[in-house]
Amino acid sequence: MTYQWDFTPVLANSGLLAQGLVNTLKVTGTALVCGVVLGLALALLRLSPRSYLSWPAGFVIEVFRTTPPLVQLFWFYFALPLLAGIEMTPFMAAAVTFSIQSAAFFAEVFRGGIVSIERGQWDGARAIGMTQAQALRRIVLPQAVKRMIPAFMERAIELMKTTTLVATISYADLLYAANEISQKTFRPLETFTVAALIYFVVITAFSLAARQLERRLSVSGESTVR
Amino acid sequence: MHKWDFASVFANTDALLAGAAGTLRIFALCLVLGLSLGLIVGLGRTSRSRWLYWPASAFVEFFRNTPVLVQILWFYFALPMLLPFQIGPLAAAALGISLNSAAFSAEIFRGGIQSIDPGQWDGARAIGMGWGQAMRRIILPQALKRMTPALTNRAIEIFKMSTLASAVAYVELLQQGKLIASLNFNPIEAYTAIAVIFFVFLWPLVQMTYFLERRLKRDE
Amino acid sequence: MSILGVSGLTKRFGQADVLRGLDLEVAPGERIAILGASGSGKSTLLRCLNFMEMPDSGTVTLDGKIVGRRESELIQVRQRIGMVFQQFNLFPHMTAIGNVMEGLRTVRRFPKAEAQARAEKELARVGLADKAASYPAHLSGGQKQRVAIARALAMEPELMLFDEPTSALDPELVGEVLGVIRTLADEGRTMLLVTHELGFAYHVATRVIFLADGVIHEEGTPDQVLVHPTKERTRAFLASHKEYSLQG
Numbered sequence: 001m002t003y004q005w006d007f008t009p010v011l012a013n014s015g016l017l018a019q020g021l022v023n024t025l026k027v028t029g030t031a032l033v034c035g036v037v038l039g040l041a042l043a044l045l046r047l048s049p050r051s052y053l054s055w056p057a058g059f060v061i062e063v064f065r066t067t068p069p070l071v072q073l074f075w076f077y078f079a080l081p082l083l084a085g086i087e088m089t090p091f092m093a094a095a096v097t098f099s100i101q102s103a104a105f106f107a108e109v110f111r112g113g114i115v116s117i118e119r120g121q122w123d124g125a126r127a128i129g130m131t132q133a134q135a136l137r138r139i140v141l142p143q144a145v146k147r148m149i150p151a152f153m154e155r156a157i158e159l160m161k162t163t164t165l166v167a168t169i170s171y172a173d174l175l176y177a178a179n180e181i182s183q184k185t186f187r188p189l190e191t192f193t194v195a196a197l198i199y200f201v202v203i204t205a206f207s208l209a210a211r212q213l214e215r216r217l218s219v220s221g222e223s224t225v226r
Numbered sequence: 227m228h229k230w231d232f233a234s235v236f237a238n239t240d241a242l243l244a245g246a247a248g249t250l251r252i253f254a255l256c257l258v259l260g261l262s263l264g265l266i267v268g269l270g271r272t273s274r275s276r277w278l279y280w281p282a283s284a285f286v287e288f289f290r291n292t293p294v295l296v297q298i299l300w301f302y303f304a305l306p307m308l309l310p311f312q313i314g315p316l317a318a319a320a321l322g323i324s325l326n327s328a329a330f331s332a333e334i335f336r337g338g339i340q341s342i343d344p345g346q347w348d349g350a351r352a353i354g355m356g357w358g359q360a361m362r363r364i365i366l367p368q369a370l371k372r373m374t375p376a377l378t379n380r381a382i383e384i385f386k387m388s389t390l391a392s393a394v395a396y397v398e399l400l401q402q403g404k405l406i407a408s409l410n411f412n413p414i415e416a417y418t419a420i421a422v423i424f425f426v427f428l429w430p431l432v433q434m435t436y437f438l439e440r441r442l443k444r445d446e
Numbered sequence: 447m448s449i450l451g452v453s454g455l456t457k458r459f460g461q462a463d464v465l466r467g468l469d470l471e472v473a474p475g476e477r478i479a480i481l482g483a484s485g486s487g488k489s490t491l492l493r494c495l496n497f498m499e500m501p502d503s504g505t506v507t508l509d510g511k512i513v514g515r516r517e518s519e520l521i522q523v524r525q526r527i528g529m530v531f532q533q534f535n536l537f538p539h540m541t542a543i544g545n546v547m548e549g550l551r552t553v554r555r556f557p558k559a560e561a562q563a564r565a566e567k568e569l570a571r572v573g574l575a576d577k578a579a580s581y582p583a584h585l586s587g588g589q590k591q592r593v594a595i596a597r598a599l600a601m602e603p604e605l606m607l608f609d610e611p612t613s614a615l616d617p618e619l620v621g622e623v624l625g626v627i628r629t630l631a632d633e634g635r636t637m638l639l640v641t642h643e644l645g646f647a648y649h650v651a652t653r654v655i656f657l658a659d660g661v662i663h664e665e666g667t668p669d670q671v672l673v674h675p676t677k678e679r680t681r682a683f684l685a686s687h688k689e690y691s692l693q694g
Contacts, residue, residue, distance in 0.1 A: 129553040130549070138548065
């Protein structure tokens, strides 16, 4: 039996796929920005010497790193709205879930970066009269961030792949669009193959760019942490 | 204020147990398939022969750079068009998760093997060992110790990925959670219970990985 | 009238009592060399003076005023006490002049031009005007330490702490750093210097302190302590450091 490939039905629906890709990037971008900000906050809380700050932060980080993202997504989409009495669109649920989830991972990246900076840097900063916050902002973070870039990029790529889960709660991302088209055209092989290739191209392009950036940074001599 | 009522969840213990069995089955399957295929591909990635290196690299790049859920749906909906038979939810999900895990663990195996001092190869060859003997008796045992934390991490990821099988209606924990939630109208308790079950399963594993990582760092 | 006073200073790390009730008065213009075996608490003493380490008990007095433990107060105190470290602790992501300007800009809120002018002056003082745009990675150990000294000087401290400033340097680079410290001594600056360079201590210090068991074991003029020590442990220490010539 030879299968007759026919991509025309897929091409006819390329607008849907494009819109799906845009939505995928929208969720990824939102979760990335919120995740980095929240992740830094979680990392600083976890590094705090006060246990009433470090313990809750540690708990949030552990829970979101340990449980499956799809379970988190379902919880935020189906359980939280009832619990809190709020309306939750699929986009909101996805944005909230993936922001917190990636924040948990970014927090560990930030923490690793910050503790990798030698104690002498804190000493040098404090000796000229800097506050803890000034030392962190001016001296420690700029060095730490540079070392964190590879781990950060890896996480961002993982995040983009994880966003496909939103298709299961009917958010019209690229995967959801592919599923729609395949049901409409009865051409699952062509649609899912095209969808997979689009993901492959976008993610590969992103990871090549990331590698390029890493190489550029490693030329200037600083070591990196995972 | 919501009144929590977990009784409606516990009333469905049988369904949850069936789900747990399904989760463990697909986890075990993907762990074995993913890691053994990963070892083969990882060895291919260390090979000097182009005929082994290039296909292995293409495999790794492709499966690392596409989302698992896309792969699962592809195997479930798309692949049967090319085959004279249907592919079940378990097979589709296991294929997607195993191939993805193989790609990631291949890089762990490659890194571990290449981290071993070349002198070890020389030493093994000097006493007359062939490539296979040296790899099995000398290189892999040493590399395995360094790779253990990363491989445990992979296992945890596989466990988490097993929930994606619910997208093709395979009976596992999350799928059963959905079922319980829709039958009893208790999504809050149902999904909270599922999340807690996963956390209880995985937390000891995660702690063990941290411990292994710390020990490895200390030893080196 | 002393510029810096220490009384009853104690510090313990876990099981180890590093400082056990140490007293010290420093008069303006004094240059005090602090000697002692490793683990005798020399560095800890310096680090307690500007509260890089919190003393467990005892007081530090600056210009007759007891220093409190509030963070804001400590920050004020650290600006008045310059510190130079064994490992330099330069900021690798900033140029030499960036390192010197950092405290002026971030802590003192100087306008950029003013901070730059002051930083250029301080770099010139340590002989590194031509290295202003270099990053620490491209400087030798001796140059790094001179930048670190310029960074401390830029804050116009009333007193300088040197914590083994030449111990991390290759022997051939020690001289240039000691030269800079000597110039500062000649300007009449108040300084406390932890060092193993006995010859340098002999020629530059106005007073030498020998620490043992977390207290001052013996002190006096360089001649008294280094040439005619009275205590057995001081003698033993000096004997074990014979390789450092007093004529340096």
